[in-house]
Amino acid sequence: MSTTSIMIVGVGGQGSLLASKLLGRVLTAENYDVKVSEVHGMSQRGGSVVTYVRFGDKVYSPIVDAGEADFIISFEKLEAARYISNLKIGGKIIVNSQQIDPMPVITGAASYPAEVLTTLREMGAEVQEMDALTLAMEAGSPKAVNIVLMGRLARYLGIPAEKWIAAIETTVAPAFVELNKKAFALGYND
Amino acid sequence: MKKLLIGNEALARGFYEGGIGVVSSYPGTPSTEITEYLSTYRDIYSEWAPNEKVAAEVAFGASLGGKRSVCAMKHVGLNVAADPVFTMSYTGVNAGMVLCTADDPAMHSSQNEQDSRHYAIAAKLPMLEPADSGEAYAMAKASFALSEQFDTLFMIRMTTRIAHSQSIVEIGEREEVADKEYKKQPEKYIMMPAYAKRKHPVVEERTKALTAYAETCPFNRVEDGADHSLGIITSGTCYQYVKEVFGDTVPVLKLGMVNPLPPQMIRDFAEKVDRLVVVEELDGIIESFVQSLGLPVEGKNLFSPIGEYSQSIVARAFGKADTPALAPVEGVPGRPPMMCAGCPHRGIYYILAKHKITVIGDIGCYTLGAQPPLNAVDSVLCMGASVSGLHGFNKARGAEAERKSVAVIGDSTFMHSGITGLVDIAYNQSNSTVIILDNSITGMTGHQQNPTTGMDIHGDPSGKIDLEALCHAIGIRRVAVVDPYDLAACEKVLKEELAAEEPSVIISRRPCVLLKSVKKLPSLRVDADACRGCKACMGLGCPAISFRDKKAVIDETLCVGCGVCRQKCAFGAIG
Incomplete structure (x- = not known):
């Protein structure tokens, strides 16, 4: 099979690293060649964070370039707009409908673009908006936004939900397994 | 067993299986996880050293003592460690020793974009460079035996993209290696002129032997392709971009040993192709070497020496069309990193900004005080440069500056290389005010212990350097401690210490808010x-x-x- 490319984008502290860890485990267990690339270091400081995940028979580059992402999972609306040109023509972008103001907006140096997802749709992107924060709270913690979004992505990757559940059991701390399983199911079924 | 590992974890696994006994490092993105993962193997000795020079010397001492050793650092850390490293090239090793240096093309979290391969050339040391985690693992595992075979420190160069990308690694078992006997050998280990003069020719001969090894080294290989109108020489992460663009269509000389380079292998490769191009990030080091062989070659005429590459950059350089994509959205505000909510650095920076104090800054989370809206920092150069820089600034500008300027440095950075600057202030008596932001952790690199925290790399109780006592011992009589959450107290202490007619230290003390214990x-x-x-x-x-x-x-x-x-x-x- 040809290589599938996924981008996970969000704001430092939103838990995108755990999401990519889970995804990497699921894909490795399916015997795909997998590459996951994330640049951390400043990621805890509220900056924009991006993770690339690629899988297939043989994957060379760990990077997802312009026009290459089959899926973009965005934890925040502005970040969806920031990385939209990475989306493959015909690719899907799944966006958590949260708004987190970046510092230039907080200081008043810039404004948060209005109706940003409408703009993306008008450009021709297939945007799926979901209120992952509300679903995460329903699961038991606002921190489970990452697993809710992975639940939604799981619908499209053709890997049975049980395999994801098995990976959740080995990826998250025992105390949070049930919460995350619930979050996954809520995202998957939403 | 197959595992998905980041490059740094793959290195750690390879070193572990290769029989490592001691690791000493100072944290620095993107190298930190090498040592963090090694510290999870409790049957070896691991530590955070106060700086990279100390770490390299500890690892050298361990090699001398007969155990295979590693030190890991970011590219700028190698500048700090350079002094022992250059002379280790002369002494060679007893047990195998490896130094990992992690470069940061595109400066994701660094102050410059230097290319560590220059160090390998300048110090006449062999250097390996992996292109994914599997290769990082294999190189790490093989490197100790190579170090012993050629009697030299080996270097492994990482870049951020390799260090922090996960790919699949087939891991194995640890090889138990007997300690080497320690024998007193003054002519090998004492580098004073009489002995060093005899060692330099040994180094030159060793480079010849390593060059011969590079010709057959399994990490250097040719992958043939049907179309010989083009041949590409590449290494590291660039190999992946080249393969992404060309697949198996054109011949590729993939170099895993980047110093010394294999002249015959390169000549043979060049002979088979019509057009020869080197694809390498940062400086044109391989390209210059190929030129020195008298071969026509291209490289930096097509590629920038700035930043990271990717498959689209490689494709474009060879005249291929861009992948169709949506246009970027205009006017998306940036999202720079910032000090966290509740960050203890914020209060003290607010007071410094309010009083328009000149702030000579340093390397750490607190560099973010330079960002809007605080805009509180005037200069950031390298680890430790705040303290010594302030001293120079005040000597240049005199009493007026002394009452309006401070140095700001974190606890870990102060331990790293701020102490010597403070010694200069105490010794040469400038009326300087140094603020140590003591948040009880090494923050920016993701929470590592340091000599002031009272805990070792495992989080177990350890020696604890008392900052106040240390400053007093250096000769600073005025040492004040303040809580940065208390703005009035910060303002009062700052005014007092700036007004004082002698050197002073303000310790702004409150633990990092991200610590679980807070x-x-x-x-x-x-x-x-x-x-x-x-x-x-x-x-x-x-x-x-x-x-x-x-x-x-x-x-x-x-x-x-x-x-x-x-x-x-x-x-x-x-x-």
Whole structure:
């Protein structure tokens, strides 16, 4: 099979690293060649964070370039707009409908673009908006936004939900397994 | 067993299986995880050293003592370690020793974009460079035996993209290696002129032997392709981009040993292709070498020496069309990293900015004080440069500057290389004021212990350097401690110490708010009726505070109740 490319984008502290860890485990267990690339270091400081995940028979580059992402999972609306040109023509972008103001907006140096997802749709992107924060709270913690979004992505990757559940059991701390399983199911079924 | 590992974890696994006995490092992105993962193997000795020079010397001592050893650092850390490293090239090793240096093309979290391969050339040391985690693992595992075979420190160069990308590694078992006997050998290990003069020719001969090895080294290989109108020489992460673009269509010479380079292998490769191109990030080092062989070659005429590459950059350089894509959205505000809600650095920076103090800054989370809205920092150069830089600034500008300028440095950075600057201040008596931001952890690299925290790399109790006692011992009589959450106290202490007619140190002490041991207070709230919308609280640059409908709003999921904004509110609206 040809290589599938996924981008996970969000704001430092939103838990995108755990999401990519889970995804990497699921894909490795399916015997795909997998590459996951994330640049951390400043990621805890509220900056924009991006993770690339690629899988297939043989994957060379760990990077997802312009026009290459089959899926973009965005934890925040502005970040969806920031990385939209990475989306493959015909690719899907799944966006958590949260708004987190970046510092230039907080200081008043810039404004948060209005109706940003409408703009993306008008450009021709297939945007799926979901209120992952509300679903995460329903699961038991606002921190489970990452697993809710992975639940939604799981619908499209053709890997049975049980395999994801098995990976959740080995990826998250025992105390949070049930919460995350619930979050996954809520995202998957939403 | 197959595992998905980041490059740094793959290195750690390879070193472990290769029989490592000792690792000593100083944290630095993107190298930190090498040592963090090694520290999880409790049957070896691992530590955080105060700086990279110390780490390299500890690892050298361990090699001398007969155990295979590693030190890992970021590229700029190698500048700090360079002194012992250059002479280790002369002494060689007893047990195998490896130095990992992690470069940061595109400067994801660094102050410059230097190419560590220059060091390998300058110090006449062999260097390996992996192209994915599998290769990082294999190189790490093989490197100790190579180090012993050629009697030299081996270097492994990582880049951020390899260090922090995960790919699949087939891991194995640890090889138990007997310690080497320690024999006193003055002519090998004492580098004074009489012995060093005899060692330099040995180094030159060793380079010849290593060059011969490079010709057959399994990490250098040719992957043939049907179309010989083009041949590409590449290494590291660039190999992946080349393969992504060309697949198996054109011949590729993939170099895993990047110093010394294999002249015959390159000549043979060049002969088979019509056009020869080197694809390498940062400087044109391989390209220059190929040129020195008298071969026509291209490289930096097609590629920039700046930043990271990718498959599209490679494709474009060879005239291929871009992948169709949507146009970027105009006017998306940037999202730079910032000090966290409740960060203890914020309060002291606010006071410094309020009084328009010149701040000679340093390397750490607190470099973020340079960002809007605080804009509190004037200069950041390298680890430790705040303290010595302030001294020079004050010597240049005199008494007026001394009353309006400070150095700002973190606890870990002060241990790393701030102490010597403070010695200079005490010795040469400038009336300088140094602020140590003691947040009880090495923050920016993701929470590593350091000599001031009282815990070792495993989080177990260890020696603890007493900052106040240390400053006193150096000869600083005025040492004040202040809580950075208390703005009035910060302001008072700052005024007093700037006015004092002698050197002084202010220790701004409060643990990093991200530490699990730090108890978070309930979120504060804005009383919308009391808020006048004056934006005084916004001037702190706290990510938990935003402005909606002409009133300040506090995000309860981010606020940790530090109370700094409450002190700024003249209308009592925050509580």
